Amino acid sequence: MSATIISLPDQSTARIPKTNFITKENGLLSWLLTGDHKRIAILYLISITFFFFIGGALAGLIRLELLTPQSDLMATDTYNKVFTMHGVVMIFLFLVPSVPATLGNFFIPMMIGAKDLALPKINLLSWYLYVAGGILVIYTMVSGGVDTGWTFTTPLSTHYVNTNVMSTGMAVFIAGFSSIFTGLNFIVTLHKMRCPGMTWFRLPLFCWAHYAASILMVLGTPVLAIAIVLLALERTIGIGVFDPTKGGDPLLFQHLFWFYSHPAVYIMILPGMGVISETVSTFSRKRVFGYTAVAFSSVAIAVFGFFVWAHHMFIMGISNYAMLVFSLLTMLVAVPSAIKIFNWTFTLYKGSITFETPMLYSFGFMGLFTIGGMTGVFLGTSGTDIHLTETYFIVAHFHFVMVGGMLMAFLAGIHFWWPKMTGRMYPEKISQLAAVVTFIGFNLTFFPQFILGTLGMPRRYAAYPPEFQILNVFSTAGATVLGVGYLLPVIYLVWSLKYGEIAGNNPWQATGLEWQTQSPPLTENFLVTPIMDHEAYDYEWLEKQNAKEVASVG
Amino acid sequence: MSDSPAIAHGAPTEAGHSHGEHPAYQRHHFETVEQQADATNFAMWLFLLTEIMFFGGLFTAYLILRNWYYPAFVAASHQLNVGWGTANTAVLITSSFTMAMGVWCSEMRNKSGLVLSLVLTFILGLVFLGIKSIEYHEKWEKHHIPGMHYSMQNFTDPQSDPETYNEYHDKPMALDMARHTELYFFLYFAMTGMHAVHMIIGIAILGFMVFRAKAGAYTTGHVTFVENFGLYWHFVDIIWIFLFPLLYLISRHQ
Numbered sequence: 001m002s003a004t005i006i007s008l009p010d011q012s013t014a015r016i017p018k019t020n021f022i023t024k025e026n027g028l029l030s031w032l033l034t035g036d037h038k039r040i041a042i043l044y045l046i047s048i049t050f051f052f053f054i055g056g057a058l059a060g061l062i063r064l065e066l067l068t069p070q071s072d073l074m075a076t077d078t079y080n081k082v083f084t085m086h087g088v089v090m091i092f093l094f095l096v097p098s099v100p101a102t103l104g105n106f107f108i109p110m111m112i113g114a115k116d117l118a119l120p121k122i123n124l125l126s127w128y129l130y131v132a133g134g135i136l137v138i139y140t141m142v143s144g145g146v147d148t149g150w151t152f153t154t155p156l157s158t159h160y161v162n163t164n165v166m167s168t169g170m171a172v173f174i175a176g177f178s179s180i181f182t183g184l185n186f187i188v189t190l191h192k193m194r195c196p197g198m199t200w201f202r203l204p205l206f207c208w209a210h211y212a213a214s215i216l217m218v219l220g221t222p223v224l225a226i227a228i229v230l231l232a233l234e235r236t237i238g239i240g241v242f243d244p245t246k247g248g249d250p251l252l253f254q255h256l257f258w259f260y261s262h263p264a265v266y267i268m269i270l271p272g273m274g275v276i277s278e279t280v281s282t283f284s285r286k287r288v289f290g291y292t293a294v295a296f297s298s299v300a301i302a303v304f305g306f307f308v309w310a311h312h313m314f315i316m317g318i319s320n321y322a323m324l325v326f327s328l329l330t331m332l333v334a335v336p337s338a339i340k341i342f343n344w345t346f347t348l349y350k351g352s353i354t355f356e357t358p359m360l361y362s363f364g365f366m367g368l369f370t371i372g373g374m375t376g377v378f379l380g381t382s383g384t385d386i387h388l389t390e391t392y393f394i395v396a397h398f399h400f401v402m403v404g405g406m407l408m409a410f411l412a413g414i415h416f417w418w419p420k421m422t423g424r425m426y427p428e429k430i431s432q433l434a435a436v437v438t439f440i441g442f443n444l445t446f447f448p449q450f451i452l453g454t455l456g457m458p459r460r461y462a463a464y465p466p467e468f469q470i471l472n473v474f475s476t477a478g479a480t481v482l483g484v485g486y487l488l489p490v491i492y493l494v495w496s497l498k499y500g501e502i503a504g505n506n507p508w509q510a511t512g513l514e515w516q517t518q519s520p521p522l523t524e525n526f527l528v529t530p531i532m533d534h535e536a537y538d539y540e541w542l543e544k545q546n547a548k549e550v551a552s553v554g
Numbered sequence: 555m556s557d558s559p560a561i562a563h564g565a566p567t568e569a570g571h572s573h574g575e576h577p578a579y580q581r582h583h584f585e586t587v588e589q590q591a592d593a594t595n596f597a598m599w600l601f602l603l604t605e606i607m608f609f610g611g612l613f614t615a616y617l618i619l620r621n622w623y624y625p626a627f628v629a630a631s632h633q634l635n636v637g638w639g640t641a642n643t644a645v646l647i648t649s650s651f652t653m654a655m656g657v658w659c660s661e662m663r664n665k666s667g668l669v670l671s672l673v674l675t676f677i678l679g680l681v682f683l684g685i686k687s688i689e690y691h692e693k694w695e696k697h698h699i700p701g702m703h704y705s706m707q708n709f710t711d712p713q714s715d716p717e718t719y720n721e722y723h724d725k726p727m728a729l730d731m732a733r734h735t736e737l738y739f740f741l742y743f744a745m746t747g748m749h750a751v752h753m754i755i756g757i758a759i760l761g762f763m764v765f766r767a768k769a770g771a772y773t774t775g776h777v778t779f780v781e782n783f784g785l786y787w788h789f790v791d792i793i794w795i796f797l798f799p800l801l802y803l804i805s806r807h808q
Contacts, residue, residue, distance in 0.1 A: 116583035118593040184600045192593040193583075222604045226611030230744070237701040239740040241615055247623060247734040256611050529585065 005283070005354050006507055008425065014502035016423040020520040035120030036523055041106035042421070043127050048094050048102065049490070051134060055089035056486065058082050063445075063479040066472050071462035079462035080147035081163065085140070087150030088168060092175045093134055095406055096264060099271035100217075101130070101182055103413045104210045106421060108186060110514035110521065111204045113195025113530040118188040119181075126181035133175030140164045140171065149460065151261070154242040154253040158234045165235060169228045176221045176228075179267070183217025186210050195513075197532035201295070204512050204536050205288060208295040209274025212302035216263040216270075219306070224260035227253060251316060258309035266305040268402060269369075270298055272409030273340055276362050279412050280344045282510040283359040284351025287537035290343040297336035297343075304333045314385045323382045330380030337373050341366060356508075357428065360435035361412035368404025368442065372397060375450065390460075393453025399446045411438070411489060418493065419507045423519045424500030427492050434492075438485030444478025511542050579776040591778050598782040602789045605752075609793055612748065616741045616800065623734035625727060628805050629709050630738035632722045633698060635689060639802045642685045643794065649678035650791045653784050660780040663773045668780070672764045675787070679757040686750055693739065700740040706732045722807075742801055749797060752790045759783060 008014075021038045031039055061082050065073040074082065105123065109116055117123050140146055146168045148157040157165050190203070190211050231253065233239045240246030242253045281288045288294055310318055310326040318326075344366060353359070375397040378384045388394060418426050448471040457468050464472070506515040517526050534541040577587060584590040620627045656671035696715070697705035708715040709732040712724040763783065766772065772780045 114583065118583075119597055120581075120583065122597075180604055184597060184604070187600055188593050188597045191596060192589060218600055218604050219607055222608035223611050226608050229748075230611070230615070233740075233744065239700060239744070240737055241619070241740065247619070247737050249618070252615060252618065256614070524583075 003352075003354050004356065005285070005509055006356065006425075006428070007504075007509060008501055008507055009504040011501055014504060016502060016520070017518045017522075019522060020423070020518065021523045022520055024523050033124075035116065035124060037105050037109050037117045037120065037123060038421075038521065038523075040120075040123050040127050041102050044097060044101040044105060044130070047127075047131060047134065048097055051089050051093040051137075052486075054138075055086055055094055056483065058086035058089065060479065060483060062086060063476040065462055066464070067476045069464050069466045069469050074462070076462045077147060078145075080149075080460070081145035083460060084147050084149050085137075085145055088146075088172070089137060090402075091150055091264070091268075092172050093130070093137060095268040095402055096175075096179050097130060097182070098268070098406065098410050099275060099413060100186070100210060100213060100267075101126070103275065103410075103417060104186060104206075104271055105182070107417060107512075107514050108189060108207055108210060109193065110517070110525050111207055111512055112190065112193060112198050113513050113526065113532060114189065114193035115524045115526075115529075117185045118193055119185050122181050123185055126178045126185070129174050129178035129181070133171045133173075133178065136167050136171035136174065140167045143167070151257065152228075152231060152253075154231065154234070154250040155244075157231060158242060166232060169232055173225055173228045176225050179217050180221045183214035183221075186214040187218065190214075195530050195532060199532075201292065202532055202534075202536050203295075204274075205277035205291065205294050205298075206271075206274035209270045209277070209298045212298035213267050213270040215299075215302050216267045216305060220260040220263040220267070223256055224264075227256035227260070230256075251313065251318070254313050254316060255309070258312045259306075262309040262312060263302075263305045265398075265401070266301050268406050270301060272365065272406040272413075273298065275409045275413035275416070276344060276365050277340075278510070278512065279358045279362045279416050280347050281537045282416070282508050283356060283362070284348050284353045285539055286347050286351040287535070287539070288343065289346035289349075290339075291536065293339055294343050297339040300336040301333060304329065304336070308333060308380075311380055311385070314382050315389055327380055327382045327385075331377060334373060334377055334380075337369075341370055341373075355432070356415075357426070357431040357435050358412045358416035360432055361408050361415065361438075364435065364439045364442075365405055365408040365412065368400050368408060368439075372400030372402075372405055375400065388453055390458055391453035392449040392457045392459055395459050396446045396449035396453060399449070404442055404446070408438070408442075411435070414489070414493070416508070417514075418496070419503030420514060420519045420521070422497055422500070423503055424496050425503045425507060426489075426496045426500060430492050431489065434485055434488035437481060437488065441478050441481030441483070441485045445475050445482050446478070448472070448474045448478075509539075509542060509546075511537050511539060516545075577774075577776065579774075594778050594782060595785075598785050602785060605789060609745075609748070612741070612745050613796070613800070616745065619734075619737055619741065623731065623737065624805075626709070626731050626734035627738045629712075629724050629727060629732075630735040630742075631802060631804075631806060632718050632724060633693075633696065633708065633715075634742070634802045635692065636802055636806070638685050638689050639798055642682050643798050645678050645682045645685065646791050646794050649675050649682070650788050652678065653787045657777065657780050657784045660772045660777040663775070665767065665770065665773045668773055669764060669767045672760055672767055676757060676760045676764060679753055679760065683750060683753060683757075686746065690743075693743075698739050700736045700743065704736050704739070706735055709735050745797055745801065749790065749793050752793070756783075756787055756790055 021036055025034075031043065034040060034043075061074070062079070065071065065079055065082075067073075071079060105117070143164060146161075146163045146165055148161055148163070148165060148168075152165065152169065190207060194203075230239070230241055234242050238246075241248040242250050244250060277288050277294060308326060308330045310322055311330045314323055314327075375393070379388060379394060379397060415426060415431060418424075452468055452471050452475075455468065457464055503519050505518055508515070513526075513530055513532070514521075516530065580587050580590055584593070652671050652674040656668055656675060659665075659667035659671055693699055696708065697703050698708075706729075708718070709724070709727045710729060711726055712719045718724070760783075763772070763780070
């Protein structure tokens with residue numbers, strides 16, 4: 001583990017550049033009214049971290065309740081509210097905006113050599129919409145919560161509960177538009193703002209992954225919006241579109257809801273895959289194997305992702321033929337996902353691998369995402385799905401993908417780009433420890449849930465038969481370890497803002513354009529518009545570049 | 555609704571750079587004016603795409619339920635006034651024409667022409683909403699507003715509504731089918747209502763544009779905002795072009 005690629009400037013003389021996007025203007029207003037994509041990314045980073053810890057606290061409550069077979073920590077309906085709020089907060093306020101709105105926002109313009117996203121005001125608007133959605137969610141929580149599950153399943157949400165369905169629905173509607181605007185901005189930026197020489201196949205794969213995710217945001221989210229509008233009308237004036245007693249169809253709601261919410265899973269995971277492409281290449285000093293295949297597999301995931309939604313409804317009365325078709329299409333999504341995993345593995349093959357923190361998180365991602373993805377195939381098979389759906393197996397499956405996958409990737413990305421965002425390094429040893437703790441905690445928390453699920457423990461209940469207790473105790477213990485793993489980065493990253501080592505322009509010797517400028521960057525990102533004259537991940541180009549610099553200084 | 559801000563992105567900015575030969579409305583992060591116009595235009599098209607998906611959900615619901623309760627939907631559609639609907643279609647198409655004239659005037663830097671076109675579009679938009687409210691009022695009088703004292707008497711006993719009966723000679727419907735007319739009217743209000751919301755947003759922006767145009771904006775070569783608003787207005791028009799046959803016309807004489 002002694003080998004490292006970190007190359008820092010001489011700490012005794014190095015200084016953070018005096019002019020950068022953080023120091024350019026001062027005062028709260030200069031942040032709240034900014035159009036700078038980097039500042040908006042920081043605003044997003046702070047707000048999603050806030051909501052992540054709210055969602056995390058709720059997850060802690062869930063695990064505490066499940067420590068014992070009886071429902072003793074809270075009443076059963078409180079438990080329903082807690083897991084619902086956990087889902088709503090984590091999905092709409094953390095996972096969907098996590099990588100795109102922070103790292104994507106910050107680095108897409110820099111990677112393509114642009115000064116900003118195409119629509120800075122829309123970018124800021126998107127953050128305000130996010131905050132409005134977040135405030136509504138907090139309002140929901142303090143005024144009594146909501147207990148429909150994050151899926152708002154009809155007719156439960158329209159006829160049988162009198163909790164705050166309306167305010168939650170409104171929150172999701174508003175947060176949805178925030179995500180639409182982010183996606184729209186990325187697509188326009190990637191089409192129209194690339195610097196000279198930056199062809200589509202010279203884009204870092206991070207950009208390709210975000211492009212694919214943005215397509216999903218732009219096409220999927222409006223359908224969720226209309227589903228929620230109809231739900232609200234159903235609830236307030238009883239219009240009957242989802243109400244069987246009036247001739248409506250409750251399944252129609254599920255079709256509309258999952259038409260967004262399945263692709264939303266890919267909105268959450270694709271940007272994470274983009275991060276992994278960057279880190280795996282940088283820390284094995286090799287161009288990503290099969291660049292084109294990885295790029296197109298992102299698009300393929302986005303396209304296939306739109307045709308699999310009914311696999312969430314196998315036990316809800318869709319026809320056998322629909323089941324057959326959707327089961328088959330679901331299997332197809334595994335192909336581009338596997339293409340990515342295989343190509344990253346081949347990138348590692350004969351690479352000069354080093355084990356800095358982002359790479360540790362990336363390894364975590366690859367292992368856990370593979371498990372999460374493979375168990376997804378079990379669930380896509382209609383026969384096994386009927387046995388496993390609505391059990392802890394499904395809970396474990398999507399946490400392996402979302403937490404083991406996306407959250408690992410998010411942390412990999414945050415560590416990877418932290419020096420660029422702040423100009424300072426995070427402390428390496430303790431962050432490696434945090435990565436390992438997270439990995440252990442994660443497996444301890446969620447692996448037992450696979451077993452619980454196959455044994456038949458249903459999800460969404462506060463009580464369970466006593467024979468399941470031992471595995472639940474493991475899971476709760478793991479959640480505690482995981483909690484420590486997530487708290488550590490917050491502490492040392494904040495610490496590093498003041499005491500971290502000066503990072504210099506390119507501590508990782510990475511090839512992306514974002515690394516060829518000062519850290520933290522200027523408001524305009526580059527002194528002059530860069531010209532892309534080499535392929536992506538071209539480490540020889542970088543060496544020549546460095547040699548030239550040494551020569552000219554000498 | 556959340557649409558109006560998306561329109562605003564094409565707005566010329568006061569904070570543009572003054573150095574070099576950049577026009578004042580070029581935002582600092584664009585290399586050229588063409589790039590700026592290209593990007594905002596593309597963004598508008600993408601936004602309209604999301605709008606299509608938004609209305610798509612409603613259209614899907616309508617088509618599925620129409621297929622299920624075909625007789626109820628046909629009988630209920632007889633209650634709509636084709637005359638008013640046709641008039642409104644004509645009004646909207648004309649407003650699209652005046653809007654297109656507005657874009658042309660903006661490109662030609664013809665200030666008075668632009669103001670006239672925008673005012674005409676504004677008025678035609680209001681006329682559309684006026685006619686729509688007459689139609690809504692008719693529904694109110696006949697107790698055809700779902701959820702509010704809804705009555706299906708006109709469908710279980712068609713002769714109770716002689717005017718419609720004399721034209722279509724609907725047969726009395728069994729209660730089980732007749733009650734689904736309420737779903738039709740709900741979807742009618744949801745779809746035309748959502749369309750009307752988009753009209754209202756458009757009219758509000760038009761009002762703003764009239765003032766700006768009078769002050770000399772949009773006729774200095776920076777036409778992006780007018781152009782993008784024009785796209786929006788035509789889009790709202792096209793939604794109606796689909797709504798009109800779906801709600802009023804198809805299978806009317808069966």
